[in-house]
Amino acid sequence: MELIYATVVGVMVTCSVFLMLRGHTFAIVMGLTLMSYAVNLFLFASGGLALHKPAILGETENPTDPLPQALVLTAIVIGFAMTAFALILAIRARADLGNDQVDGRSAPTDSLATKDKEQREKPRATEKASGGKSR
Amino acid sequence: MMMHLPALPVLLPFFAAVFVLFPFFNERLPLQRLVTQLFLLALVAVSALMLYTTLRDGALGYAMGDWEAPFGIFLLADPMSSFMVLLTSVLALGAHLYACAGEDATGRYFHPLYLFQLMGLNGAFLTADAFNLFVFFEILLIASYSLLIHGGGRERTRAAQHYVLYNLIGSAFFLVALAVLYHAFGTLNIPDMAERAPHLSDESLPLAEAGGMLLMLVFGIKAALLPLHFWLPRTYSSTSIPVAALFAVMTKVGLYSMWRIHGVVYAEGHGELGGLGLDLLAVLSGLTVVVGSLGVLAAESLRRLIANLVILSAGTLLMTVAMGTTQAVAAGVYYTLHSTLMSGAFFLVAGLVVLQRGQAGDRFVRSRPMLAPKLTGFLFAICAMALIGLPPFSGFVGKVFIMQSALDSGDAWWVWPLVLISGLAAMIALSRAGSTLFWRTQGNVLPEVKERLSRLHFAGAGLLCLTTIALVLAAGPLTEWSMRAAQDMHQGVSLEQLNGGRP
Numbered sequence: 001m002e003l004i005y006a007t008v009v010g011v012m013v014t015c016s017v018f019l020m021l022r023g024h025t026f027a028i029v030m031g032l033t034l035m036s037y038a039v040n041l042f043l044f045a046s047g048g049l050a051l052h053k054p055a056i057l058g059e060t061e062n063p064t065d066p067l068p069q070a071l072v073l074t075a076i077v078i079g080f081a082m083t084a085f086a087l088i089l090a091i092r093a094r095a096d097l098g099n100d101q102v103d104g105r106s107a108p109t110d111s112l113a114t115k116d117k118e119q120r121e122k123p124r125a126t127e128k129a130s131g132g133k134s135r
Numbered sequence: 136m137m138m139h140l141p142a143l144p145v146l147l148p149f150f151a152a153v154f155v156l157f158p159f160f161n162e163r164l165p166l167q168r169l170v171t172q173l174f175l176l177a178l179v180a181v182s183a184l185m186l187y188t189t190l191r192d193g194a195l196g197y198a199m200g201d202w203e204a205p206f207g208i209f210l211l212a213d214p215m216s217s218f219m220v221l222l223t224s225v226l227a228l229g230a231h232l233y234a235c236a237g238e239d240a241t242g243r244y245f246h247p248l249y250l251f252q253l254m255g256l257n258g259a260f261l262t263a264d265a266f267n268l269f270v271f272f273e274i275l276l277i278a279s280y281s282l283l284i285h286g287g288g289r290e291r292t293r294a295a296q297h298y299v300l301y302n303l304i305g306s307a308f309f310l311v312a313l314a315v316l317y318h319a320f321g322t323l324n325i326p327d328m329a330e331r332a333p334h335l336s337d338e339s340l341p342l343a344e345a346g347g348m349l350l351m352l353v354f355g356i357k358a359a360l361l362p363l364h365f366w367l368p369r370t371y372s373s374t375s376i377p378v379a380a381l382f383a384v385m386t387k388v389g390l391y392s393m394w395r396i397h398g399v400v401y402a403e404g405h406g407e408l409g410g411l412g413l414d415l416l417a418v419l420s421g422l423t424v425v426v427g428s429l430g431v432l433a434a435e436s437l438r439r440l441i442a443n444l445v446i447l448s449a450g451t452l453l454m455t456v457a458m459g460t461t462q463a464v465a466a467g468v469y470y471t472l473h474s475t476l477m478s479g480a481f482f483l484v485a486g487l488v489v490l491q492r493g494q495a496g497d498r499f500v501r502s503r504p505m506l507a508p509k510l511t512g513f514l515f516a517i518c519a520m521a522l523i524g525l526p527p528f529s530g531f532v533g534k535v536f537i538m539q540s541a542l543d544s545g546d547a548w549w550v551w552p553l554v555l556i557s558g559l560a561a562m563i564a565l566s567r568a569g570s571t572l573f574w575r576t577q578g579n580v581l582p583e584v585k586e587r588l589s590r591l592h593f594a595g596a597g598l599l600c601l602t603t604i605a606l607v608l609a610a611g612p613l614t615e616w617s618m619r620a621a622q623d624m625h626q627g628v629s630l631e632q633l634n635g636g637r638p
Contacts, residue, residue: 020304025296032303039310046314067206068317071266075310078273082303085280089292089299092284096292102300104293 001049012038025090025100032086044072085101140188141197141212143181144257146218147174152250168235171246175231178224180330186217190616191540194628204630205324210629211263214620215468219260219391222472223384226479227253233483233595234377241286252278252381259388265316265323268392269309276302277383282378283370294373301366307355312349319343326397327626331504332405340407343606345399347411357389361423361447368430376486379438380479385630386449387471393456394464399627401477403459410459417457424451424553428560437485440568441478444522447557453509454550455537461543461621462540470533473521473606477530479517480599487511488572490588493581499568504576506584510593512573514600519565521603524558529606534558
């Protein structure tokens with residue numbers, strides 16, 4: 001179980017880091033959301049993972065540690081508020097700065113996006129060229 | 136009343152904020168100003184009383200709702216935290232006076248946000264629990280996010296975006312560090328962690344080390360440690376003047392947390408964990424001073440220059456963490472008081488300059504003369520001389536104290552040159568700045584300046600400038616008390632003491 005749990009947290013952090021390294025605010029906010037989920041899961045595991053053990057005294061012989069659950073609850077609430085604020089700020093920045101780049105510069109500097117665009121346009125260009133030949 | 140003293144610096148701003156949010160107050164700006172100002176005065180009185188009590192009787196613990204120490208929300212007022220709370224409230228009072236002159240009318244909810252920010256700051260200084268530290272960090276951060284863009288504008292939005300996203304990532308790291316530490320120590324109560332640190336099992340030692348280094352990263356972000364400081368100049372120079380002045384204490388929160396965690400839990404003598412990461416911190420803090428000096432020399436406007444002076448003083452203070460001795464921490468406490476108040480005062484003086492120079496703002500270019508060049512120049516000179524470290528102002532005393540403690544701990548060979556050369560860099564930059572701002576003038580005084588400039592502007596800036604003289608006059612007792620504060624903090628308190636004798 002620990003292995004699956006750790007893998008899940010790791011994959012989520014990987015995705016979030018990838019998203020946060022993009023230059024667009026929306027992708028970064030998505031990355032932050034994923035990151036906070038992963039962190040919450042990690043925090044939950046800090047008391048040790050256990051099955052069928054409620055965090056209440058007197059229910060079972062050895063109950064699980066309730067503190068991490070309390071910490072996770074607090075972290076979820078705070079993370080939620082912070083994500084909401086970051087989103088509103090991103091929308092505000094889109095209006096104030098005229099684009100959704102983190103630096104507020106209009107020229108897109110996202111190399112992955114331009115590569116995507118090139119690849120999408122390449123087949124169309126060849127199609128056009130071939131179409132011209134046949135005519 | 137005395138029993139609840141440690142909770143008051145957190146609760147007072149909270150209730151005041153809720154108070155001024157009521158429609159009755161919220162619709163009347165002058166009333167809001169008056170109420171906030173009264174609450175701030177009460178806060179100064181309470182924190183002064185707290186410092187007096189803790190110096191006389193030792194640390195005061197406060198268990199929220201009587202939940203006992205390792206589990207509940209626990210506040211700890213010792214001389215160290217009382218010093219920081221008093222510093223915050225005096226700075227807040229001065230900056231608020233300045234804000235009342237009209238800066239608060241540029242957007243809604245300035246006063247509640249300001250008070251929530253104070254609540255977060257005081258809470259972070261007073262808490263004895265690492266998770267609570269995180270919660271108070273978030274409170275002060277979300278208030279600072281809103282204060283930062285108060286008044287709006289392109290430049291502010293851009294700065295806020297960097298600041299917010301960067302700090303959100305920092306918060307995620309904070310939580311990871313806390314999870315690791317909880318697993319290693321089995322507790323997040325700082326005195327409890329300090330007690331358990333020497334007896335950790337071999338299994339949890341690497342985890343405790345990893346958690347400690349992660350915390351250093353998080354506090355380094357807040358304290359503007361070298362590779363993590365890039366958010367600071369743009370944030371401080373683009374926000375409104377009173378907010379920038381209040382933010383002067385924000386870098387000190389990270390520094391204070393390092394004193395608390397890395398100076399106490401990872402103290403020398405705690406076996407394998409002793410002095411964790413201090414070598415790395417020494418190198419980075421020295422480089423922070425170098426980069427801060429270069430920034431000070433390269434700055435093109437007064438606010439950028441002051442922001443770089445904040446980095447410079449943050450680097451100097453982080454050197455005291457890296458030295459790690461009790462005397463170094465005591466020197467750090469005195470230097471914190473001085474540098475925070477004077478940076479705050481300097482931001483307010485920069486505000487006076489911006490108000491009087493019209494289009495030129497605070498950029499170092501030839502422009503119209505000021506309406507009150509003598510008074511503004513006098514305040515500028517006080518701030519500049521204090522921050523450079525020239526006698527007879529507090530910077531001189533602070534720097535001598537730091538250099539003395541470096542001599543005693545055997546770190547003089549790297550601390551002395553950095554402190555002295557950074558002072559020289561600040562002197563060159565500030566004398567150039569001052570002569571450009573005040574002497575390279577042409578044309579007439581702007582006619583509308585007279586209406587814009589109010590007595591409150593000068594009152595706020597003057598109040599904070601006066602503190603440097605108070606710091607010098609009271610230098611004897613203050614150094615003694617900061618020694619006490621550092622000793623008390625390093626000695627620590629046991630859980631039994633915290634719970635008032637109960638096991």
